[in-house]
């Protein structure tokens with residue numbers, strides 16, 4: 619799992635878990651709302667409360683990035699293993715958990 623800064627998401631970091639969209643993830647109830655947030659990606663939101671649930675990147679069509687804090691039980695997700703895109707963090711945000719802080723997105 620990675621911690622990704624989302625400047626327009628209202629939080630300096632968001633915990634994501636990348637899984638296969640074909641066999642590791644499915645919705646058991648409801649259908650999310652989609653928003654095309656860039657020329658290469660979409661974000662999906664709860665249509666009732668607007669919480670972001672996941673993101674998909676056209677450059678990685680077999681993956682889905684899930685915001686683990688929106689899972690029914692976030693404790694079932696593995697804890698973060700790295701931080702990415704740290705150049706986008708506000709200067710006042712300190713990363714003090716000892717995990718690697720990558721500028722940009724490393725090859726995963």
Ligand SMILES: [Zn+2]
Pocket residue numbers: 664665666667668669
């Ligand atoms: Zn909701």
